[in-house]
Structure formats: C-alpha cells, structure tokens
Amino acid sequence: MKYILLMTGTKEGVDAYKSWSEKDIQTHFAHLTNIRKDLSKSGEFVGTEGLGMPQQAKVVRAGKDSTPMTDGVFPEAKEFVLGYWIVDVETAERAYEIAALLSGGPGPGGTRLSIPIEVRQIMTRGSGELQ
Amino acid sequence: MSDGLLDSSTEHLLRELAPQVLGVVVRRFHDFADAEDAVQEALIAAASQWPREGMPDNPRAWLIQVALRRMTDQLRSELARRRRETALASELDYLAPVAEIDTHVEQDDTLILLFMCCHPALSSPSAIALTLRAVGGLTTAEIAKAFLVPEATMAQRISRAKQSIKSSGIPFRLPTDQERTQRLGAVLHVLYLIFSEGYVASIGPQAQRLELSGEAIRLTRSLHHLLPNDGEVGGLLALMLLTNARRKARTGANEELIPLDKQDRALWDQGEISEGLALITATLAKGSISAYQLQAAIAAVHSEAAKAEDTDWPQILALYELLKHMSNNPMVMLNHAIATAMVRGPSEGLRLLTVLDEGARLTGHHRLAAVRAYLLEMAGDSSGATAHYRLAAEWTSSLPERNYLLTQVARLSERS
Numbered sequence: 052m053k054y055i056l057l058m059t060g061t062k063e064g065v066d067a068y069k070s071w072s073e074k075d076i077q078t079h080f081a082h083l084t085n086i087r088k089d090l091s092k093s094g095e096f097v098g099t100e101g102l103g104m105p106q107q108a109k110v111v112r113a114g115k116d117s118t119p120m121t122d123g124v125f126p127e128a129k130e131f132v133l134g135y136w137i138v139d140v141e142t143a144e145r146a147y148e149i150a151a152l153l154s155g156g157p158g159p160g161g162t163r164l165s166i167p168i169e170v171r172q173i174m175t176r177g178s179g180e181l182q
Numbered sequence: 183m184s185d186g187l188l189d190s191s192t193e194h195l196l197r198e199l200a201p202q203v204l205g206v207v208v209r210r211f212h213d214f215a216d217a218e219d220a221v222q223e224a225l226i227a228a229a230s231q232w233p234r235e236g237m238p239d240n241p242r243a244w245l246i247q248v249a250l251r252r253m254t255d256q257l258r259s260e261l262a263r264r265r266r267e268t269a270l271a272s273e274l275d276y277l278a279p280v281a282e283i284d285t286h287v288e289q290d291d292t293l294i295l296l297f298m299c300c301h302p303a304l305s306s307p308s309a310i311a312l313t314l315r316a317v318g319g320l321t322t323a324e325i326a327k328a329f330l331v332p333e334a335t336m337a338q339r340i341s342r343a344k345q346s347i348k349s350s351g352i353p354f355r356l357p358t359d360q361e362r363t364q365r366l367g368a369v370l371h372v373l374y375l376i377f378s379e380g381y382v383a384s385i386g387p388q389a390q391r392l393e394l395s396g397e398a399i400r401l402t403r404s405l406h407h408l409l410p411n412d413g414e415v416g417g418l419l420a421l422m423l424l425t426n427a428r429r430k431a432r433t434g435a436n437e438e439l440i441p442l443d444k445q446d447r448a449l450w451d452q453g454e455i456s457e458g459l460a461l462i463t464a465t466l467a468k469g470s471i472s473a474y475q476l477q478a479a480i481a482a483v484h485s486e487a488a489k490a491e492d493t494d495w496p497q498i499l500a501l502y503e504l505l506k507h508m509s510n511n512p513m514v515m516l517n518h519a520i521a522t523a524m525v526r527g528p529s530e531g532l533r534l535l536t537v538l539d540e541g542a543r544l545t546g547h548h549r550l551a552a553v554r555a556y557l558l559e560m561a562g563d564s565s566g567a568t569a570h571y572r573l574a575a576e577w578t579s580s581l582p583e584r585n586y587l588l589t590q591v592a593r594l595s596e597r598s
Binding site for chain 1: 305306307308311329330331332334335336338339342381579580581582584
C-alpha cells in the first residue's frame with residue numbers, strides 16, 4: 052500500500068526556520084537523509100521532494116476563457132505543505148511509524164520537533180476482488 | 183527485455199531459460215544469492231548482444247557459460263583479495279576453466295527455485311520480487327516498473343529476500359514430504375498475489391507496465407507442467423485463466439468498472455475460458471478438492487452463463503458452502519452472502535452480513551458496506567442502499583471502485 056506523508060508547517064514555523072543555525076539545519080537534514088536511506092534499504096522508499104517556500108506559492112483558478120488567474124501569497128492560510136514522502140508499506144501502522152520519525156526530527160539546539168505530518172493513502176487503480 | 187530490441191519470442195525464451203540456467207549455476211557454486219546475480223547479468227548480456235550478434239546456436243549453453251564466467255571472475259577476485267590478506271594457498275585451482283563445465287545437465291530446477299523464492303520465511307513483497315526475477319527471468323527494472331517503485335527500492339527488496347534465504351539456511355532441494363503441503367501453499371499464494379496485482383492494476387494509464395497477470399499465468403503453467411497431478415496447482419491455473427478471460431469486459435470506455443452482471447460477455451476470451459474449463463474439470467475428476475479449485479469452479483459456473491440471468495446461483499451457493507468450510511477468509515463469507523441472497527432472497531443475505539459485523543474483521547471494510555448496499559437495494563431499501571454505497575466510497579482505496587460506488591449513489595438518488 053502506498054502512502055503519501057505530507058509535512059505541513061505554519062507561517063510562524065517557516066519564519067522561525069529562517070533563523071535556525073547552520074548546525075541545526077544540517078542536523079535536521081542529516082536526520083531526513085538517514086530516514087530516506089533506511090527506507091530505501093527496507094525496500095519501502097518510493098519518492099520524496101521538498102517544496103519551495105510558501106512565499107513563492109500561487110493559487111491558480113480558471114478565469115474567463117480558462118485563462119489562469121493567479122493569487123499571490125496567501126498569508127491568511129494557516130498551514131502549508133512543506134514537502135512529501137511516498138512510501139510503499141505493508142500496513143497503515145508502518146506508515147504512521149515513518150510519519151512519526153519524520154515529525155520528530157531535531158530542531159534548534161537539538162530539541163525534538165513535532166511537525167504535523169498528514170498521512171494519506173494513495174488510491175490504487177484496481178478493484179480489489181477477483182470473483 | 184528492457185532495451186526493447188528483443189523480439190517477443192526471444193524474450194520468452196530468455197524467461198523460460200532463466201530458472202534452468204540458475205539451477206545449473208547454483209548446483210555448481212552452492213551460493214544462491216551470487217548465482218542469481220550472475221544469471222541476471224547473463225540475461226542482460228543476452229538481451230543486448232543477441233539482437234546485435236545473432237542468436238547463439240545453443241542459447242541455454244550460452245547463458246550458462248556467461249553466468250559461470252561471471253561467477254568464476256567474481257570468485258577469483260574474491261580469492262585474490264583474501265590471498266592478499268591471508269596468504270591463502272592455491273584455492274584458485276578448484277575453479278575449472280569454464281569450457282570444461284558440462285552445460286548439458288537435463289535436470290530442471292524450476293520447482294526447487296520456486297519453493298526457495300516463496301519460502302514462508304520471506305515477506306510477501308520480497309517473495310514476489312525474488313520469484314519474478316529468479317524464476318521469471320525479469321530484470322529488476324521491469325519488476326520495479328510493474329510495482330511503480332524506484333529500481334533501487336526493488337533491488338533492496340530482492341537483496342533482502344536473498345539475505346533471508348541465506349540466514350535461514352534454506353537448503354537447495356525439494357521440501358520433505360512433511361513440509362510439502364505447507365510449502366506448496368506458500369508458492370501458490372505468491373503466484374496468486376502476482377496475478378491479483380496484475381489483474382487489479384490493469385485499469386488506467388499504465389498500459390506500459392509489465393503484464394503481471396500474464397507472468398503469473400506463465401509461471402503457474404510451468405508449475406502445472408511440473409506437477410500435472412496436483413489439483414491445487416491445476417485449480418489455481420484454472421482460476422487465473424477464467425478470471426483473466428473477463429479482462430476486456432470489466433472496464434468501459436472511460437475506464438469505469440463494469441460489474442460481472444453488467445459485462446458484455448461477448449468480450450470474454452473464449453480461448454482462456456475453454457482452457458480453464460478443461461483444467462478445472464480434469465482436476466475435479468481426480469477427487470481432491472482445494473480452495474483454489476472451488477474458486478475456479480465458481481468462476482467456471484459464471485463463465486458458462488451466456489447471460490447474467492442464466493447464472494446457476496444454486497450451484498454457486500453450494501460451492502461457497504464448501505469453500506466456507508475450507509477457508510476463513512472474510513471475503514469468502516461476503517461472496518457467500520451474495521450467493522445466498524441470489525438464491526434465497528436479500529433478507530437471508532443481509533442476515534449473514536450481521537454475523538460478519540460481529541466478527542469485527544471487516545469493520546470499516548468497503549466491501550462489507552458495498553455488499554450490504556447491493557443487498558439493501560435488492561430488498562427495496564433505497565435510502566439504506568445509498569447510505570452504504572456512500573460509506574463504501576469513503577472506505578475504498580481504489581479510485582475506479584470509488585467512482586463506481588458513487589455512480590451507484592447517483593443512480594439511486596436520480597430514481598427517487
């Protein structure tokens with residue numbers, strides 16, 4: 052079963068991150084890199100990407116004649132997707148376990164974070180029965 | 183293979199030869215994990231050289247030579263390394279030159295390899311991956327693509343599978359008589375999983391994916407060839423063929439699911455149906471009855487009905503009664519409830535579902551909600567049916583299924 056683990060953050064959290072020390076940033080990314088390596092070794096890794104800062108984000112809607120109407124930054128939004136992981140696991144519990152690892156990475160000064168990770172199952176294209 | 187230059191008959195030949203070649207190399211070097219890598223390299227070499235240089239006179243011997251050479255080279259460099267470290271004596275001498283190795287061993291080790299790759303010590307994803315590579319002769323890239331995961335991830339699954347085989351000390355021989363039933367059950371289960379993966383994934387924009395159900399049928403066919411008198415093997419092959427026969431009819435123009443009773447039966451593959459029917463008739467005649475045979479027998483009854491209304495439900499119900507005693511799979515109970523409703527009316531079917539509610543194994547399962555919705559509609563309870571179709575749509579993890587369930591909701595609300 053494939054799951055997407057969406058790391059989300061608030062505007063405050065993203066702003067605070069911009070003043071992390073170099074060491075804190077490196078420690079945090081080393082933590083994420085290790086998780087990726089472990090998932091690859093266990094045969095569960097499918098993909099991961101980080102997303103651009105929320106300040107770069109645009110909301111697009113179809114305008115008249117389907118021309119794109121873009122909205123700029125949306126400071127009123129409370130949460131932003133910061134990045135995602137896709138894993139292929141045998142149970143939902145295993146997906147939650149991985150999400151908790153991602154959530155609890157080291158923050159400033161080595162304090163343990165608790166970043167919200169939204170866990171969503173990726174729909175399959177099949178119908179589950181043979182009869 | 184992966185480079186696309188091979189014609190399909192050569193590709194088929196390579197896949198057929200893969201387990202035979204592997205058997206020879208394992209017997210020579212007693213190291214399954216390394217032998218499997220060497221054979222994989224030989225297959226890849228064949229896929230790139232044969233289209234360019236022409237097919238060798240004896241493809242099997244060619245593959246064995248190349249694989250043995252890889253093994254020898256690897257061992258030589260390993261021994262050279264150890265000699266540098268420990269000044270080992272002339273161990274190299276025991277490695278005969280490749281040309282002297284007899285490549286005409288007639289023994290077919292496919293069966294041993296299947297038992298090995300599907301050993302219960304392996305997790306299902308590992309066993310599936312290893313079986314497709316070691317017995318199916320597929321490349322890691324092809325298997326990765328079929329399961330929509332990166333090649334590196336699939337390579338890890340395969341090497342973990344080999345590691346489990348190594349650490350659990352599984353010998354390279356057929357299981358003993360005492361182990362045989364359980365071990366064969368594990369093999370059939372892996373083949374069944376490969377088939378289902380291919381069958382359920384056959385919808386949608388993934389036409390380029392390796393055709394896994396076809397691979398499962400091919401592997402089960404070769405197993406049936408090796409064990410022609412085993413009813414379970416014949417039953418599984420029949421079940422696959424009879425199910426696969428409906429492939430073209432099960433989706434519409436917009437990839438929407440079409441349930442069995444609405445399918446255009448003219449689209450069913452008559453070749454696969456007659457082969458499946460002949461197989462199931464032959465295996466049932468031999469006396470023993472297994473769960474796969476019963477499921478195949480049920481599929482056979484469906485395939486014999488020219489129209490959905492002609493379906494012999496009393497016979498299907500009788501088969502599910504038997505199956506229920508053999509398997510405690512809750513899906514069997516659900517299908518039994520449907521068959522009961524078709525024969526004795528929806529309220530009898532619904533009564534059986536309440537028993538399943540108490541079991542808790544299907545709590546929150548979309549199939550339970552979907553079957554309940556179907557039976558409620560049969561019983562004339564439109565609003566109950568709508569509510570349960572909605573629940574099922576929330577719970578399913580399949581996109582085409584969700585669309586199907588929501589169209590049932592729409593159909594019922596338009597009617598009211």
